[in-house]
Amino acid sequence: MAKTEKSTRETIVAAAAKLFYAEGIRAVSVDAVAEEAGVTKRTLYYHFESKDELIAAYLEGRDQPNLKLFQTWFGDAEGDLPVKVEAIFVALARAARHPKWKGCGFLRTSAELAKMPGHPAIRIGAAHKKKFEAWMAETFAAAGATEPAMLARQILLLLDGSFAVVLLHRDAGYMEAAGKAAATLVQVAMAEANTRAS
Template identity: 75%
Template sequence: MARSGISTRERIISAANALFYNDGIRGVSVDAVAEKAGVTKRTLYYHFRSKDDLVAAYLTGRDQPNLALFRQWFTKAEGGLPAKVEAIFRNLARSARHPKWKGCGFLRTSAELANMPGHPAIRIGAAHKKKFEEWLRATFEAEGIAEPLRLARQILLLLDGSFAVVLLHRDSSYMETAGEAAHALIEAALPAGKKRRGW
């Protein structure tokens, strides 16, 4: 019975993920999610007390996979720290060229729920961005950068700003330009010894 319950819950979250990301939170009804998941509305409400809970589960499900993907792009990239961070932007630019790309699910959800600051989805989105910021901060600190938090926030602003502008213009080159700016900021912040070694 428990296994069936877990499977049903995951199916509902998967359906919500596809619909919410594509059509937005307000544009998708609970009925539409239930239909896509192949369950009754009653079954959906057995697993989720409200649409708000479902929205929170949708974003929670995106949290770790997104962060893991950023780290993977960073780790696999050749070159030093500036090039590795720039690779995150380059890979996002490539993703943005896909016709189904709709930007950052966390930012889009927060925009839809801007008049509800206490909404659980807003807290989850804020926590997600803080995790990315903290990962960058720790990475920069390990490289001996003097103000790692300040630099991490600058990179986060470049990233989220590029999400917004690319979504407006449908031109992924803005994200590549943001990556070049991130590269320059990190290069300038590196200790002199690491610059000499081509880091």
């Protein structure tokens, strides 16, 4: 029984994720999610008390897979630290060229919920961005970069800024330009670290 309940919940979240990402959270009704999931509205409300809870589950479901994807792109890139950081932007630019790409689900959701700072989805989105920043800071610290926390914050700003501008212009070249800027920042930080060490 528990397995059936879990799979139904997962089906609902997957349906919500598909619709919310494609159309935005406000444009999608609970009825539309239930229809996409192939369940009744009553069944949906059995698993989720509210649409807000469903929105939170949608972002929660994106958290670890997105972080893992960034880490994979970083890890698979051949080269030094600046090249590996730039690789994240290059891979995102490739994704952004797909016709179904709609930007960062976390940022788009937070924009739609701007008047509701206490919404659980806002907290999940903020935590996701902090996890990326913390991972970058740890990576830079391990490599001996100067001011790893500040460098990580700068990379996050370039990343999220490029999400916004690419969505606006539909030109993934902005993401690649942000990647080059990120690589330069990392290169400078590493050069400073090497200078101090010598």
